[in-house]
Amino acid sequence: MRVIVVGAGIVGAAVARELAGAGVAVTVLDRAASAGGTSAAGEGNLLVSDKGPGDELVLAQRSLTLWEAMKDEVKGFPSIEYEAKGGLVVATTEAGAAGLRSFASRQRGAGVIAEEVDPHELEPELTRDYTAAVHYPQDAQVQPAIATEALLAEARRRGAVVRQGVEVLSSLLSGDRLAGVRTTAGDLHADHVVVAAGPWSGEVAARLGVALPVRPRRGTILVTTRMPQRIRHKVYDADYVGAVGSSDAALQTSSVVESTASGTVLIGSSRERRGFDGRIEARVLSALAAKAMVLFPFLADVAVMRAYGGFRPYVPDHLPVIGADPRLPGLWHATGHEGAGIVLSAATAELLADLLLGRETKVAASPFSVERPTLASHLLSSV
Amino acid sequence: MTEVLIIGAGPAGLAAATAARRSGARVVVLDAAEDVGGQYWRHLPAQRPAAREQVLHHGWSRFTALRRELTGVEIVTGAQVWLAERHDDRPPTVHVLVGPADGRDREQRTFEPDALVLATGAYERTLPFPGWDLPGVFTAGAAQALAKAERVAVGRRVLVAGAGPFLLPVASSLIRTGARVVRVLEAGGWGRLGRAWTARPTELLGASHKAGELAGYVRDLARHRIPYRVATGVIAVHGRDRVEEVTVARLDAQWAPVPGTSQRVAVDAVCVSHGFLPRAELAVAAGCVTGPEGAVAVDGDCRTSVPGVFAAGEITGIGGADLALAEGTLAGTAAAGAAPTQAQRRAVLTHQRFAARLSDGHGIRPGWTGWVADDTLICRCEEVTAGELRDIATATGSRGLRSLKLSTRAGLGVCQGRVCGRSVEELLDRTTGGLLDPGRTAARPLAGLVRLGELARMQGDTE
Ligand SMILES: Cc1cc2nc3c(=O)[nH]c(=O)nc-3n(C[C@H](O)[C@H](O)[C@H](O)COP(=O)(O)OP(=O)(O)OC[C@H]3O[C@@H](n4cnc5c(N)ncnc54)[C@H](O)[C@@H]3O)c2cc1C
Numbered sequence A: 001m002r003v004i005v006v007g008a009g010i011v012g013a014a015v016a017r018e019l020a021g022a023g024v025a026v027t028v029l030d031r032a033a034s035a036g037g038t039s040a041a042g043e044g045n046l047l048v049s050d051k052g053p054g055d056e057l058v059l060a061q062r063s064l065t066l067w068e069a070m071k072d073e074v075k076g077f078p079s080i081e082y083e084a085k086g087g088l089v090v091a092t093t094e095a096g097a098a099g100l101r102s103f104a105s106r107q108r109g110a111g112v113i114a115e116e117v118d119p120h121e122l123e124p125e126l127t128r129d130y131t132a133a134v135h136y137p138q139d140a141q142v143q144p145a146i147a148t149e150a151l152l153a154e155a156r157r158r159g160a161v162v163r164q165g166v167e168v169l170s171s172l173l174s175g176d177r178l179a180g181v182r183t184t185a186g187d188l189h190a191d192h193v194v195v196a197a198g199p200w201s202g203e204v205a206a207r208l209g210v211a212l213p214v215r216p217r218r219g220t221i222l223v224t225t226r227m228p229q230r231i232r233h234k235v236y237d238a239d240y241v242g243a244v245g246s247s248d249a250a251l252q253t254s255s256v257v258e259s260t261a262s263g264t265v266l267i268g269s270s271r272e273r274r275g276f277d278g279r280i281e282a283r284v285l286s287a288l289a290a291k292a293m294v295l296f297p298f299l300a301d302v303a304v305m306r307a308y309g310g311f312r313p314y315v316p317d318h319l320p321v322i323g324a325d326p327r328l329p330g331l332w333h334a335t336g337h338e339g340a341g342i343v344l345s346a347a348t349a350e351l352l353a354d355l356l357l358g359r360e361t362k363v364a365a366s367p368f369s370v371e372r373p374t375l376a377s378h379l380l381s382s383v
Numbered sequence B: 001m002t003e004v005l006i007i008g009a010g011p012a013g014l015a016a017a018t019a020a021r022r023s024g025a026r027v028v029v030l031d032a033a034e035d036v037g038g039q040y041w042r043h044l045p046a047q048r049p050a051a052r053e054q055v056l057h058h059g060w061s062r063f064t065a066l067r068r069e070l071t072g073v074e075i076v077t078g079a080q081v082w083l084a085e086r087h088d089d090r091p092p093t094v095h096v097l098v099g100p101a102d103g104r105d106r107e108q109r110t111f112e113p114d115a116l117v118l119a120t121g122a123y124e125r126t127l128p129f130p131g132w133d134l135p136g137v138f139t140a141g142a143a144q145a146l147a148k149a150e151r152v153a154v155g156r157r158v159l160v161a162g163a164g165p166f167l168l169p170v171a172s173s174l175i176r177t178g179a180r181v182v183r184v185l186e187a188g189g190w191g192r193l194g195r196a197w198t199a200r201p202t203e204l205l206g207a208s209h210k211a212g213e214l215a216g217y218v219r220d221l222a223r224h225r226i227p228y229r230v231a232t233g234v235i236a237v238h239g240r241d242r243v244e245e246v247t248v249a250r251l252d253a254q255w256a257p258v259p260g261t262s263q264r265v266a267v268d269a270v271c272v273s274h275g276f277l278p279r280a281e282l283a284v285a286a287g288c289v290t291g292p293e294g295a296v297a298v299d300g301d302c303r304t305s306v307p308g309v310f311a312a313g314e315i316t317g318i319g320g321a322d323l324a325l326a327e328g329t330l331a332g333t334a335a336a337g338a339a340p341t342q343a344q345r346r347a348v349l350t351h352q353r354f355a356a357r358l359s360d361g362h363g364i365r366p367g368w369t370g371w372v373a374d375d376t377l378i379c380r381c382e383e384v385t386a387g388e389l390r391d392i393a394t395a396t397g398s399r400g401l402r403s404l405k406l407s408t409r410a411g412l413g414v415c416q417g418r419v420c421g422r423s424v425e426e427l428l429d430r431t432t433g434g435l436l437d438p439g440r441t442a443a444r445p446l447a448g449l450v451r452l453g454e455l456a457r458m459q460g461d462t463e
């Protein structure tokens, strides 16, 4: 069986690795370089703390198990910097504290470890003005670009071919079935085509003939200069939980503050819907800085040396689309992971491979189907 | 009245300011340095002026004349422009912090100018070689700055090496501040230098001031019996705690060291410069199109691709102070909404031909990677060696600079690739068989360090 995967981001890489491991002849195509899109433009948090009970949490929980098993898979490679350092969510208002406590208790019901703690035992330099703090020991992280390259390297080791600088232009049809893609490097035939093109998945799907409502949601991150480690966990303000699930187009920020292996501190991230507009704006940076200083007042004197950002691939109902597209036999999707594509790539790949190879799935597939009712109204627009 | 904002108070920025003022605009000039003058006219602080600055400065009278003409221009020094917010159809919003960089309460200012002239100059380019991180190795620009602004020589026995006419004034300044210059080594060979500098001699007449300046430096070297060698370079530096010796070698036309020609020379300091790179991060952030060498693309009147944004001086291509002055005049005039004269346009063309000879004769050749060893540091901030770059590029198979920067950490440190970026790109380009996203190391959305407290305090008032 031959499969073409469109996109060499973390999702395409994970899918290629999984399918190649099952003996499928996989070709990964990317119009640019590998790990050059969203997967190199965000952070690498592997979180359960920001997810309420539901289908996304189930996918994240399965993913964490898979990441733990994959962390040392590729030898002779730069480290993917997997670290299960745990997260600390901090509320600074009374309303925030009540919201956080009830969210944590619902999460516990779904199997998430979430313990209310005295945060200064975990983070001595945290603000004294907090109202509640919950520790999530299962939260972990990777370096997302290196993780993407590691998954691709493993896919190649299993026989996959990765072609960079090859853009998918349109479909090759055989009757009413998709039989391959027309690319800038000629026609390529395959039994199945998997769209894993991140925020550009809507555009790629349209080129192949179907409507898919994947849109970009801008995020910006600040990087400080190096300093001796003063922040030990991933520390979020409790607002984060609200911003993730929101559909509001306006700017939202909530802090996610953490130090990296190299000694820099990352402060993320904003969420804004404004198309593929990548400009860095002072008001966004200012809002990010102010929120981070609420959590760690000492940051006021720390210098920022870079700002960067990317476009989260988002779907109106905030769930990824994983599986076959019944409108065009031979077409598959693995996309729309919004701000959680790094963590979810692992279980996404497993689910897609199970479906494509007709195996029993480890998690329920229907919530991620392109045919789910909450997407129906968005598929009507003609292409 | 048109409001013209100028970033950079070197030759280009000052010429732009006086021209824009003369054309009736309201003009504000911003520069991060403590005083105006840029790299070319770096001088002693005003509190301790030297009696005879002109000894160390060419065109000093031009500088003092320009400075006199600045009446009515608002000049803000100690002004770090840290962000240009792109608008595409008009000049960017310019965010500035004013005050000592280490002070805690820099003043925030924001500008929405009618026209913007970018005159931010150049970064020095130094190619890496084994031992270049030892104390006693200086960039030629740092040595020049010490000589000009502090009257201090970097060592007693100094070797000057690299490429381009800039080596000559550096050697001259070293002599005048009391150092013994043992040799000046130019990597370009006579073949290229000859073709570049002797072809069409009449063309050089227009730039005779520059040619005369260079001839003066050459006489300086001769008077002090300092050997000037071409097709030669420093390929390694040795020493325990600091520079004790250098290895010099003949270089072929592509700058690859010629086997069997190396020789050791005892020195206590080395000054190296292989050229300059346009300091274009603000232009990139503003949305201006740049060309292959990272220079900002401009039309005959110094207009960039963004309406209302002009560029002048080294950021449009490396050409020295005379070209910077000519372009500044043109850009300032056009930015104020006036029509430049034909004479102003001709002056730019004359000096551009001079600049073309510069890059023909002295431009960096790819053979330099031949003197880089596996354990030679390429990115000094993050301590990444040439061997690591190559191994990681091979292991990942990536042809993307974005990905390779993250997996090697090259260029991610506090200099943000200002020192190593281009060298990292050239090495990776070779290893990967061609990067698919070249030029990325010139993009730095933040043009300077900003404290989180300063960011958080930002208010939205605009001037
Ligand atoms: C600021 C920010 C912070 C984030 N933080 C986190 C986090 O902490 N944890 C987490 O789990 N997730 C996080 N995310 C989300 C995560 O980064 C994304 O969900 C994930 O990277 C998406 O991966 P992908 O492989 O689907 O897309 P991408 O990585 O974007 O890959 C898609 C690829 O498709 C290619 N492509 C596009 N069009 C074509 C075409 N026509 N032909 C061929 N190739 C094409 C592109 O070149 C690209 O390389 C964050 C995102 C952002 C923006």
Ligand SMILES: Cc1cc2nc3c(=O)[nH]c(=O)nc-3n(C[C@H](O)[C@H](O)[C@H](O)COP(=O)(O)OP(=O)(O)OC[C@H]3O[C@@H](n4cnc5c(N)ncnc54)[C@H](O)[C@@H]3O)c2cc1C
Pocket: B007, B008, B009, B010, B011, B012, B013, B030, B031, B032, B033, B037, B038, B039, B040, B041, B079, B080, B081, B082, B119, B120, B121, B122, B123, B124, B141, B142, B144, B145, B166, B169, B276, B279, B282, B312, B313, B314, B315, B320, B321, B324, B447, B448
């Ligand atoms: C270190 C160094 C030393 C040099 N010494 C000599 C020499 O001795 N002789 C010689 O002929 N040539 C020298 N040059 C070459 C020099 O670039 C040109 O000759 C000439 O100075 C170019 O003029 P310019 O106006 O384009 O740029 P510059 O003179 O470099 O002026 C640019 C100005 O822009 C300011 N600036 C840049 N970015 C920002 C920002 N974000 N915010 C605020 N201000 C900013 C800088 O502080 C600087 O003052 C030197 C170059 C360098 C890099």
